Amino acid sequence: MSFSSKIFVRGLATSAKQWSPIKTVTIIGSGLMGSGIAQVAASTGHKVTVVDQTQDIVDKASASIKKSLSRVVKKKFPDDPKAQQTYIADTMGHLTLQTDAVSAVKSADLVVEAIVENLDVKRKLFATLDEAAPQHTVFASNTSSIPIKDIAVATKRGDRFGGLHFFNPVPMMKLVEVIRIPETSEETYNALEAFGKAVGKKTVQCKDEKGFIVNRLLVPYMVESIRLAERGDASTRDIDVAMKLGAGYPMGPFELLDYVGLDTIKFILDGWHESDPTNPLFQPCESLNKLVKENKFGMKTGEGFYSYDK
Ligand SMILES: CCCCCCC[C@H](O)CC(=O)SCCNC(=O)CCNC(=O)[C@H](O)C(C)(C)COP(=O)([O-])OP(=O)([O-])OC[C@H]1O[C@@H](n2cnc3c(N)ncnc32)[C@H](O)[C@@H]1OP(=O)([O-])[O-]
Numbered sequence: 001m002s003f004s005s006k007i008f009v010r011g012l013a014t015s016a017k018q019w020s021p022i023k024t025v026t027i028i029g030s031g032l033m034g035s036g037i038a039q040v041a042a043s044t045g046h047k048v049t050v051v052d053q054t055q056d057i058v059d060k061a062s063a064s065i066k067k068s069l070s071r072v073v074k075k076k077f078p079d080d081p082k083a084q085q086t087y088i089a090d091t092m093g094h095l096t097l098q099t100d101a102v103s104a105v106k107s108a109d110l111v112v113e114a115i116v117e118n119l120d121v122k123r124k125l126f127a128t129l130d131e132a133a134p135q136h137t138v139f140a141s142n143t144s145s146i147p148i149k150d151i152a153v154a155t156k157r158g159d160r161f162g163g164l165h166f167f168n169p170v171p172m173m174k175l176v177e178v179i180r181i182p183e184t185s186e187e188t189y190n191a192l193e194a195f196g197k198a199v200g201k202k203t204v205q206c207k208d209e210k211g212f213i214v215n216r217l218l219v220p221y222m223v224e225s226i227r228l229a230e231r232g233d234a235s236t237r238d239i240d241v242a243m244k245l246g247a248g249y250p251m252g253p254f255e256l257l258d259y260v261g262l263d264t265i266k267f268i269l270d271g272w273h274e275s276d277p278t279n280p281l282f283q284p285c286e287s288l289n290k291l292v293k294e295n296k297f298g299m300k301t302g303e304g305f306y307s308y309d310k
């Protein structure tokens with residue numbers, strides 16, 4: 001077969017591959033979000049490989065996925081222990097957990113990144129994976145606050161790059177935001193949207209703007225809640241009760257702040273303030289900075305706006 005026809009065939013194969021549904025998924029990062037994304041992908045029949053930095057971390061991820069699955073099956077198959085065990089075994093049977101990212105992307109249709117919220121680390125990872133992954137593989141980041149385009153520049157596949165922003169806890173939250181950058185092709189967007197639906201989520205589409213949809217509205221709301229308490233207008237408890245009973249939120253803003261992590265909120269707010277310093281919604285927040293300075297990040301450290309049994 002001549003060189004040019006080889007390119008043509010490969011081109012067809014590649015382009016044909018882009019239209020096929022995502023079946024094999026690699027998730028880089030097995031923390032709070034990566035393990036949740038892996039769980040919902042594996043429990044909906046996808047072949048999933050999860051990667052993290054050490055065997056100890058991936059072992060912990062495996063255990064937390066099993067723990068979460070045991071909570072899911074109690075609701076899904078009440079009084080049917082056999083069905084519960086089968087569901088857990090089938091899901092775990094679709095999951096491979098390892099520490100080598102390069103080999104993990106060799107046959108991936110989709111790579112979802114859910115590693116530390118650090119642009120340089122994300123770029124370094126994607127640059128490496130761009131060399132290792134097949135041409136047809138779609139890349140997506142689960143970042144909360146970094147513009148997808150700033151991550152995608154590390155690769156040569158802007159047309160096969162997007163954002164899949166899941167919500168914490170992934171097994172429970174029914175939404176995934178599908179984010180396009182200008183280069184994202186129609187095929188890529190369709191594949192990402194179809195994957196979001198295939199893992200049981202409702203998908204919404206948005207541009208690659210600060211906070212996408214939910215965080216852009218939630219972060220200012222939560223920071224304004226802190227300012228309301230700082231002024232002494234109401235207590236944190238009463239603000240939480242008010243928003244749960246008055247607005248129907250499952251958690252009040254201070255419960256949610258402690259749940260998501262005060263360090264994460266501060267990181268996001270500082271980033272948005274830096275890039276838009278006059279925006280009143282993004283002004284720094286004194287009591288948030290004080291708690292983070294004292295390493296009081298919320299549930300994950302045992303103390304934030306509230307104290308928790310560790
Ligand atoms: C936010 C602004 C920006 C911040 C930073 C970025 C954030 C990020 O980018 C965006 C977000 O995620 S924003 C954050 C978006 N997220 C939110 O806003 C969260 C809002 N909060 C909620 O939706 C609810 O409070 C929860 C669903 C978290 C807990 O439900 P609850 O009723 O309050 O209390 P419950 O008793 O605990 O659980 C009841 C049952 O649910 C089931 N189950 C629960 N967790 C499970 C898991 N991990 N696995 C499996 N199953 C799980 C289980 O069956 C359990 O029964 P069990 O007998 O205990 O096993």
Ligand SMILES: NC(=O)c1ccc[n+]([C@@H]2O[C@H](COP(=O)([O-])OP(=O)(O)OC[C@H]3O[C@@H](n4cnc5c(N)ncnc54)[C@H](O)[C@@H]3O)[C@@H](O)[C@H]2O)c1
Binds near residue numbers: 031118
């Ligand atoms: N926590 C949330 O509520 C939430 C919700 C939506 C999106 N996000 C986003 O998801 C991403 C992950 O957040 P998280 O809360 O799961 O963080 P996490 O700290 O729980 O997990 C991050 C994981 O990535 C691993 N990691 C870091 N660098 C790595 C590398 N180079 N290769 C492989 N693994 C690496 C870490 O070991 C860790 O296990 C972030 O971008 C965050 O903004 C977080």
